[in-house]
Amino acid sequence: MYRWGMVIDLDKCTGCQACVVACRQENNIPFVGEKEAKLGRAKFWMNLVSEVKGSYPNVEMHFLPIPCMHCDKPPCTLVCPVEATYKNPEGIVAQVYPRCIGVRMCISNCPYTVRYFNWHAPSWPKEYEKGLNPDVYTRRKGITEKCNFCIHRIRNAKEKAKKEKRKIRDGEMIPACAETCPSEAIYFGDLDDPKSQVSRISKSRRAFRLLEDLGTEPKVFYLKEGEWDDG
């Protein structure tokens, strides 16, 4: 059994937002337009937030890419009244779109605010529709959606590995954000495999997780900026 996890090296992140674009493209995330975005309806399964510290000439800029944390103890799955979201055996916090009735309690109970709601029916510019990913379900209005570690890619990789009667190799399966990242700041793999890259660097002295004190046990790790070690 795999236990998927992600490590994001903040020292390598340049804030280019390629992960955000790749995720949008891969997962058929619709644009909502400027007006809706101002009302807080923009969807970013992979979100990039930035922080500017100090003033010219001593300016520092920090970036933080935020996908779903895929908590080992997810607060969101607990509160869904219809079990439309659950932690699957491989540790992915998944959303069952046809089951979701849009209560949005999972959204309000997510301390990382990484769950998104379809306030309107999704729509794309006409030319864009041909480019939709056929592997990914397009969501309808009135339901919740979220990052799922590109679960369709995981399924494909598993099928391929099964045919060849082996396990998925480390680095064989990576989500769209990690695949795109030009500075290779995002690592993805099996946390239970002691030899995998993610399990090794997630134990680095630089590693931390968001809001660790809540006890949600996220499976997305960050590597702190500015302190180098062999990690």
Place this chain on the structure above:
Amino acid sequence: MMDDKTVSQKHNRIIEPLTGAGRPFWLTVIPLSLIFFWSFFAFGWQYYWGLGETGMGHPVSWAFYLINFVFFIGISHAGTLISAILRITHAGWRTPITRAAEVVTVFALAAGPTNILFDLGRSIRFYWVALHAQFKSPLLWDFTCIMTYFFTSVLFLYVLMIPDIALLRDKFPKRRWLYEPLSLGWTGTERQERILEKVVAFLCIAVIPIAVSVHTVVSWVFGMQTQPMWHSTIFGPYFVAGAIYSGIATIIVVAAILRRVYHLEHYLQPIHFNNMGILLLTMALLWFYFTLAEYLTTLYGAGTSELAVFWAKIAGKYSIMFWLMVLFCFVIPFPILAIKRSRTIFGTSIASISVLIGMWLERFLIIIPTLTQPRLPYGRGSYAPSWVEWSMMAGLSAGFILAILLFSKFFPVISIWEMEKEMKEKNSMTNLK
């Protein structure tokens, strides 16, 4: 033993509203219906275009509908709970008020959960909550408790109305189709009265824990979440106290209006308002105590994310609403209710209206500031309701008033048989002396 005719003649005032509808009735019903049906249009609009037609977004994904949900469920506590407690404690003055209280409960309980229906992304699939029940979700507990409370309250109201319905059955031959089946063949025999007494005693005891559980669980919808200033153990009792507070206020307002409109001065006397006023005063003090306890502990606990919400309420974006809440919930009603001379019908009505406004503000302040200030500061946002949400709120309130109004045209708003029974008991007491 008096026959039915003399009884109904004696209580002419109570039965009179059932006999006709004058100009004032239509002048109230028509505009209220217009508002009520307008909300159907608003809901249709929202259903077709999606919840994006409201003011909600990220991170304020619960707003007006949840506020009104909590508010109406709160009002619903008035009735059956108060009525049951007063019955159990044999509070002699309760008789003319209980029916109105029970009616308020039933209709508020119908109005409250309707908000959840508006709030769902796929409203038509609401029954999946029962079909695909997930027992760890506080929302399922909510669903269970509210449904239980609703059916118990309807039963409570109905059972206590059976003797009156039987009276009406004989008085209004034209409405026999309605009263005949509802009266369940009541003739007032001793055996029937014994059964009724037993059922009422059972319902009284059953309804109290149910009522307490309902608002506790409503509070847990918030209290069980990890959000700052929601995740607090005080929420259960705080919500129950607030619910009873707004509930009593509603009963006072409804009773005052019924008294005025249907000329029930003989039944609803200043003493009733005085006593209800004292109950309201108790709840005002309790409300103040809970609010102080909640905010002071938050301030001293000094959690970073909690303080962000705290200061947004006390001195930030929501401070005007916060201090208005304190004004309406405590500063205005407290002196009115504390001073005996101002605890009149007019005084208690003013205090009650103030409490209702204040308690609505409290519901707003519990839900919105927490959602706008999530733990991670990048997610902060704001919220302003859209025309759809205002329309739904107006429609719902109009529907609530309409329901009470229509009820009062088909059933007596004061329990006739209980008034009779009370008088008989009083007479026999004086005879004994």
